[in-house]
Amino acid sequence: MSTTPEQRASVTLPLAEFLAPETFPAAVPGQEQEIAGRKATHKSSADGLAAYIHETTLRYLPNDLTRMIYLASLRDCNSGLYLHPELSQQEGVRVADRALRVCHEQVFRSLLITRLPDYVCQLEQYIRYTRGETATMLKTWKSLQAYRATVPVGAAATSAELFFLNIAIALEALTQGTPEPPAH
Numbered sequence: 069m070s071t072t073p074e075q076r077a078s079v080t081l082p083l084a085e086f087l088a089p090e091t092f093p094a095a096v097p098g099q100e101q102e103i104a105g106r107k108a109t110h111k112s113s114a115d116g117l118a119a120y121i122h123e124t125t126l127r128y129l130p131n132d133l134t135r136m137i138y139l140a141s142l143r144d145c146n147s148g149l150y151l152h153p154e155l156s157q158q159e160g161v162r163v164a165d166r167a168l169r170v171c172h173e174q175v176f177r178s179l180l181i182t183r184l185p186d187y188v189c190q191l192e193q194y195i196r197y198t199r200g201e202t203a204t205m206l207k208t209w210k211s212l213q214a215y216r217a218t219v220p221v222g223a224a225a226t227s228a229e230l231f232f233l234n235i236a237i238a239l240e241a242l243t244q245g246t247p248e249p250p251a252h
Contacts, residue, residue, distance in 0.1 A: 113159070113163050114163050114166035114167045114170060115167070115170065116167075117155065117159055117163060117164065117166075117167035118166075118167040118168075118170040118171050118174075120167075121155075121167055121168065121171050122171060126138075126139075126171060126175070129197075130193045130194070130197050131189075131190040131193050131194065132175050132178050132179050132182065132190065133179065133187070133190040133191060133193075133194050134190070134193070134194045134197055135171075135175045136172070136175045136176060136179060136218050137194065137215075137218055139168060139171055139172040139175060140172065140217060140218035140219075142168055143168075143172070143221070145217070148221045149161065149165050150164065150165045150168035150169055150172070151164070151165070152164050152168060155167070155168075169220065169221075172220045173220045173223075176219060176220050176223060176227070176231070179231060179234075180227055180230060180231065182234070184234055184237060184238070187234045187235065187237070187238040188238045188241045188242060190238075191235070191238045191239065191242060192242060195242075202242070206239055206242055206243050207243075209235075209239055210236075210239050210243070213232075215232070215235045216228075216232060219231060
């Protein structure tokens with residue numbers, strides 16, 4: 069799949085689903101103390117770690133839809149546990165799982181109050197961010213509906229359905245303005 073120079077120029081970060089550890093800000097001296105300090109100002113270490121995740125990772129993603137997909141990609145589909153290559157080792161699986169779960173639920177709640185036109189914009193930004201071919205991604209998303217696996221575990225059914233409907237409408241809106249991908 070090739071990308072146009074405009075697509076390459078508008079994207080400065082790697083794919084959300086496959087962010088390698090080296091794409092995140094490098095550890096700096098005293099960072100462990102900084103993490104510990106943030107944790108101490110919150111009710112629990114999971115809450116402090118959630119704030120740290122927002123500050124160091126999530127804020128660099130272009131929008132809440134991209135954040136939602138990234139966080140869902142850290143969740144094991146069999147156990148429902150959120151597993152992060154570094155945080156799960158450094159902070160423990162339970163603390164990292166809880167912090168990532170909190171982040172995921174916060175992003176999901178934010179998306180639930182997002183206006184429909186903003187879903188269209190966020191989906192468009194996500195496609196640019198992943199450097200995917202728009203028509204192919206739209207067709208795949210409509211066919212597979214993998215976005216249904218991005219909601220937090222335990223989300224209310226009505227909230228999940230609202231999210232699914234908003235994504236389906238955003239997909240349709242973008243599809244209307246996008247030419248069909250070439251047949252293979």
